[in-house]
Amino acid sequence: MIHQKTNSIVIDSLNKFPHKIHIKLGDILKERGLTQGDLHRLTGLRVATINELVNFKKKSLTVAHLVSIMIALRITDLRDLIEIEFDDEVKAYFQQENQRMKNGFTPDLNKTVDRNVKQMSEGTRN
Incomplete structure (x- = not known):
């Protein structure tokens, strides 16, 4: 990555x-019955950006990306979205x-x- x-x-x-990085966005969307398109409409992020993140193909993320996703999904702890394990x-x-x-x-x-x-x-x- x-x-x-x-x-x-x-x-x-x-x-x-x-280290291992686990991005939980796909699981969260599935649990909540949301699509990547729904998240696009909630955040304004490109569907391609969301798809790359869900499929762990995104090479870099900005704080703005992360915070906008957290706001849209009402997540208050970054660890609920991303885990990094050494x-x-x-x-x-x-x-x-x-x-x-x-x-x-x-x-x-x-x-x-x-x-x-x-x-x-x-x-x-x-």
């Missing part, structure tokens, strides 16, 4: 930390990192910042 214009730093980060190894690593955090950074995050700044300054962004 990576947009082709996504820069290499974002891609590297997504690949380094395995592998157990990633969760354990993040927990360790959070315990080591000082001034918002861990030693690993400091290395990540140094590497990313170097990469950006070298113009290796996509």
